[in-house]
Amino acid sequence: MKQETKCIQAGYTPKNGEPRMIPIIQSTTFKYDTSEDMGKLFDLEASGYFYTRLQNPTNDFVANKIAALEGGTAAMLTSSGQAANFFAVFNIANAGDHVIASTSIYGGTFNLFNVTMRKMGIDFTFIDPDCSEEELDAAFKPNTKAVFGETIANPALTVFDIEKFANAAHKHGVPLIVDNTFATPINCRPFEWGCDIVTHSTTKYMDGHDATVGGVIVDHGQFDWMAHKEKFPGLCEPDESYHGLTYATKFGKEGAFITKCTSQLMRDFGAIQAPMNAYFLNLGLESLAVRIPVHCSNALKVAQFLEKNEHVSWISYPSLSSDKYYDLAQKYMPNGTCGVIAFGVKGGRAAAEIFMKKLKVAMIATHVADAHTCVLHPASSTHRQLTDEELKAGGVMPDMVRLSVGIENVEDIIEDLKQALED
Ligand SMILES: *Cc1c(COP(=O)(O)O)cnc(C)c1O
Numbered sequence: 001m002k003q004e005t006k007c008i009q010a011g012y013t014p015k016n017g018e019p020r021m022i023p024i025i026q027s028t029t030f031k032y033d034t035s036e037d038m039g040k041l042f043d044l045e046a047s048g049y050f051y052t053r054l055q056n057p058t059n060d061f062v063a064n065k066i067a068a069l070e071g072g073t074a075a076m077l078t079s080s081g082q083a084a085n086f087f088a089v090f091n092i093a094n095a096g097d098h099v100i101a102s103t104s105i106y107g108g109t110f111n112l113f114n115v116t117m118r119k120m121g122i123d124f125t126f127i128d129p130d131c132s133e134e135e136l137d138a139a140f141k142p143n144t145k146a147v148f149g150e151t152i153a154n155p156a157l158t159v160f161d162i163e164k165f166a167n168a169a170h171k172h173g174v175p176l177i178v179d180n181t182f183a184t185p186i187n188c189r190p191f192e193w194g195c196d197i198v199t200h201s202t203t204k205y206m207d208g209h210d211a212t213v214g215g216v217i218v219d220h221g222q223f224d225w226m227a228h229k230e231k232f233p234g235l236c237e238p239d240e241s242y243h244g245l246t247y248a249t250k251f252g253k254e255g256a257f258i259t260k261c262t263s264q265l266m267r268d269f270g271a272i273q274a275p276m277n278a279y280f281l282n283l284g285l286e287s288l289a290v291r292i293p294v295h296c297s298n299a300l301k302v303a304q305f306l307e308k309n310e311h312v313s314w315i316s317y318p319s320l321s322s323d324k325y326y327d328l329a330q331k332y333m334p335n336g337t338c339g340v341i342a343f344g345v346k347g348g349r350a351a352a353e354i355f356m357k358k359l360k361v362a363m364i365a366t367h368v369a370d371a372h373t374c375v376l377h378p379a380s381s382t383h384r385q386l387t388d389e390e391l392k393a394g395g396v397m398p399d400m401v402r403l404s405v406g407i408e409n410v411e412d413i414i415e416d417l418k419q420a421l422e423d
Pocket of ligand 1: 080081082083085106108109150153154179181182200201202203204213214215
């Protein structure tokens, strides 16, 4: 099946007389004929559902659709993108371990890693995504357990060289985790370039309508945990909380990561997506392949307009041929990148604020990457907890405006920007 068909049909195939649409299984628990039947589920001897804090059929239908879109073997929905990135890393890194992450990542993820996960005893090295292979190689330590980056960084719009990072990670026997939120599997499938685990904030393009917060983790099912078993005892040694079961031998490369993540982290932290939200997410996914090309063509036209506008001091949009990341974007995303553009308004912080007040079509919102055109000044809002140095290291300039181009008529969007930029 092609991506357009998977968006509509993958993940759920109704049997004779069953609902055409993915049903919302709004139930906390599931009934069994004997305690023995249920016991088999608890022991992971049989697959099935027993409690929605860990797993729910509606969520699994939708997760399976996303796994098909990314080309993975297993997936799980989480309550948010934050939960997805936390679980993806914490599933393999414990206190005393080390993770390498790109400096150019979402502010929330940077905080999660640099503040909260450090408190849990996990050490991080943040590295410029444009680093040389030698610099990257030198960042690895004996206790490094994973490498992390974003296909297109929010909001810096740097493009991550997936192959370069995947090669380095594999050379050191660890997986590469890529947050593919902005590109979506319509524009880029990181697994095709050597990535091992993909995460998303489904809150963005996948839902696409400002309706539900959510996340997903997808496993490519190719990383050989057992070949590096001294590094990954959680996957390769018996789990005492599951009667001595070993995930990597019992579920293989294809299933070990997601099964462990569900049965340990979802069990203990409970960051599950509500089945109702999964249903809404699925509605968004059905039109993903139709919406994404419109976001991209609208954004390219808007970027070309801004690039020529005398009130704009700089612009970054990886699909513009003048952009620093154009070549990498062409390699990984030849059909388009995303709808998000970053630019500077001449006159700095104050001019940017006046510009935003004059907008009528574009709305001021912290959100990005959905049907509605919206605009944000990160330095005074989402990223205000970061120091100027941290901002710049993440590629966020103090005068930067982040514009998320929606799927309205592009002439209306350009007209709005034009009047707001005029003196
Ligand atoms: C928004 C976002 C997140 C966090 O997702 P939430 O759903 O808001 O928790 C993580 N990564 C990227 C790239 C994002 O844009």
